[in-house]
Amino acid sequence: MQKILQQAGTRDLLMGNEAIARGAIEAGVQLMAAYPGTPSSEIGEVLMAASREANFYVEWSLNEKVAFEVAAGASLAGGRTMVAMKNAGLNVAMDTFMTLPYGGVKGGFVVVVADDPDAHYSSNEQDTRFAAAYAEIPCLEPENQQEAKDMAKEAFSLSEQLGLPVFLRSVSRISHASGDVLFGEVNTVPNTLGFNKHYQLPYRWNVYGPPGAVSKHEWLHSVLPQARDLADASAFNRLEKPAGAKVGIIATGLGGAYAREAVRRLGLDEDVAFLKLGHIYPLPTELVSQFAEGLDRIFMVEEGDPVVENMVRTYLQHQAAAVRISGKAYGNLFPPFGELNTDIVTAALASEFGLPLKADPKADVRREKEKLIIPRSSTLCAGCSHLASYFALKKALSQYPEDAVHIINGDIGCYEQAGYGVFAKGTLANDAVSKAYPPATPYDMLDTIYVMGSGISMAHGQSKIGYRDGKVVAVCGDSTFFHAIMPALMNVVYNQSDLTFLIFDNRWTCMTGHQPNPATGVDAFGDEFPRSDIPAIVKSMGVSFVEECNAYDQDESVDAISRALAFAGPAVVILTGECQLQLQRRTKKALAKTYVDVNLCNGCRACLAIGCPAIRFNAARNKSGIDSVLCVDCGLCAQVCPQNAIKVRRR
Numbered sequence: 001m002q003k004i005l006q007q008a009g010t011r012d013l014l015m016g017n018e019a020i021a022r023g024a025i026e027a028g029v030q031l032m033a034a035y036p037g038t039p040s041s042e043i044g045e046v047l048m049a050a051s052r053e054a055n056f057y058v059e060w061s062l063n064e065k066v067a068f069e070v071a072a073g074a075s076l077a078g079g080r081t082m083v084a085m086k087n088a089g090l091n092v093a094m095d096t097f098m099t100l101p102y103g104g105v106k107g108g109f110v111v112v113v114a115d116d117p118d119a120h121y122s123s124n125e126q127d128t129r130f131a132a133a134y135a136e137i138p139c140l141e142p143e144n145q146q147e148a149k150d151m152a153k154e155a156f157s158l159s160e161q162l163g164l165p166v167f168l169r170s171v172s173r174i175s176h177a178s179g180d181v182l183f184g185e186v187n188t189v190p191n192t193l194g195f196n197k198h199y200q201l202p203y204r205w206n207v208y209g210p211p212g213a214v215s216k217h218e219w220l221h222s223v224l225p226q227a228r229d230l231a232d233a234s235a236f237n238r239l240e241k242p243a244g245a246k247v248g249i250i251a252t253g254l255g256g257a258y259a260r261e262a263v264r265r266l267g268l269d270e271d272v273a274f275l276k277l278g279h280i281y282p283l284p285t286e287l288v289s290q291f292a293e294g295l296d297r298i299f300m301v302e303e304g305d306p307v308v309e310n311m312v313r314t315y316l317q318h319q320a321a322a323v324r325i326s327g328k329a330y331g332n333l334f335p336p337f338g339e340l341n342t343d344i345v346t347a348a349l350a351s352e353f354g355l356p357l358k359a360d361p362k363a364d365v366r367r368e369k370e371k372l373i374i375p376r377s378s379t380l381c382a383g384c385s386h387l388a389s390y391f392a393l394k395k396a397l398s399q400y401p402e403d404a405v406h407i408i409n410g411d412i413g414c415y416e417q418a419g420y421g422v423f424a425k426g427t428l429a430n431d432a433v434s435k436a437y438p439p440a441t442p443y444d445m446l447d448t449i450y451v452m453g454s455g456i457s458m459a460h461g462q463s464k465i466g467y468r469d470g471k472v473v474a475v476c477g478d479s480t481f482f483h484a485i486m487p488a489l490m491n492v493v494y495n496q497s498d499l500t501f502l503i504f505d506n507r508w509t510c511m512t513g514h515q516p517n518p519a520t521g522v523d524a525f526g527d528e529f530p531r532s533d534i535p536a537i538v539k540s541m542g543v544s545f546v547e548e549c550n551a552y553d554q555d556e557s558v559d560a561i562s563r564a565l566a567f568a569g570p571a572v573v574i575l576t577g578e579c580q581l582q583l584q585r586r587t588k589k590a591l592a593k594t595y596v597d598v599n600l601c602n603g604c605r606a607c608l609a610i611g612c613p614a615i616r617f618n619a620a621r622n623k624s625g626i627d628s629v630l631c632v633d634c635g636l637c638a639q640v641c642p643q644n645a646i647k648v649r650r651r
């Protein structure tokens, strides 16, 4: 039995994402859709694993907007539904996200977004609680894994009570840390489906006009007072106020755990008032008023941006409360970027209260552990087909004059490591030098990396503006192709620009943990499903130069990329090579057979330029070597070695 399907009363250690999934099951979720994105992916994964036994529908949708609409549509038909995504995913779903609340929903609809303060896994630190307030829908923020489970469950009821989507905001350290969770009862009675054409409104409920958006916005505002009352009454908000307290802390979500521990460490338990907010939007104004009464100072502890701080400040200003509020927006309690932790919160409060900082009892242990960590740059895996693709691109570009400044626009996926090498090495931040920075290894290749799907349109813009100092190239992976590239590629075709576009098809959505996608050949449950034909899709868009080649065959790939670079107009090369982690999991039985013949190796280091972590160099002996545990016998280094010193051992 799946861990999250254990019976009510069970107590188990659950990751925050597992806890959210369990909450959905307890609420009787009927449909869940998601697109993978760290730190949210496991919510979809564990629900998928449980779905057949628990009898509900789950899918990996092609992107977050699609996932959002799948879950929204099912909710309009009355079902209990959930969508989950990472912070950036909400940007993709934003169009529908902003419009759906105007008419509301029918079946409970829960939108889970996992933010990533400190950007451990993301291109930004955006705080999506702003978006919940922007869309004017209730927002819950758990302090620990138990609350993550309880809130996920409660969010469905709240959503049905108000007829609004409910936002559940997690953060990396809730989603990915584990905590003790007590399981509750599972609702086994599904909502009855039914579509009401005029549900609650004297006009077509799901048609955005007429009477139009303003009337629907008015309806949304008619519901918000009730939403505020529910926030004031929420069990996820707790007020503790010692008599005579003059100073208070308002802490939200995980900030509550940090602040509570900091207060304990500083021995302030008896002196400060504490308002822990879990239901943060609409702001529970009654509670905030009660809390602020008689206080001179309020310190705000929240993970992310000063979202609640600004709401509290605005509200208390309206109430003419004479209290000074310090947080991230004003008062410099914490920097408005990066992540909080107990040490940071303790230090900030100690300084405000003029207290000495007590030594952290665990500091020595932490210091000892830090010594064990070896600093290293991120790499692609041994034998990764992206190494081969980049190596071929580097070779094809080397045929152009040395002073050419090619722009290689990257995208999001494992292949983004190709933009990190320059950082690891340290560069001369001088315009003249950095302009022509030559790539030494596949890790030095990418010049732009922003968000999923951005590379190709940036390349299109560069081509259209008339950039001719070098070639304009873009790359993307297979999952990214389906997520965001297709309209962008059609735009390139329609508006005709001269660029080379490489699709690195390794068959899986690897970066986020090998979820399947239409290029994989299996569906979300691992059952066979015919692979979508990316070359055929590209051709059908009207691209006249389309070539598919085996990424590991360097002659073939260099030739195809060279011809694409020389082609006037959009040229697409699809480089295929299944992710080696997936391939090796299915097939690896013994140590690799590739080795370096030390009699032939002259120490030229050409093989090192591939950037494969399985290739080593012994400086004392001036010889390369292969780590036969890591190596996957992909044969790339044997093709690259000018001495033919890399061979495959016969067994």
Ligand SMILES: Cc1ncc(C[n+]2csc(CCOP(=O)(O)OP(=O)(O)O)c2C)c(N)n1
Residues within 6 Å of the ligand: 035, 036, 037, 038, 064, 086, 088, 089, 090, 092, 412, 413, 414, 415, 452, 476, 477, 478, 479, 480, 481, 506, 508, 509, 510, 511, 512
């Ligand atoms: C909008 C958005 N959604 C999800 C993610 C998480 N994410 C990072 S890379 C990636 C896709 C990687 O798959 P693919 O393009 O096939 O490249 P691979 O990692 O397999 O090389 C995803 C989903 C993200 N960064 N942004």
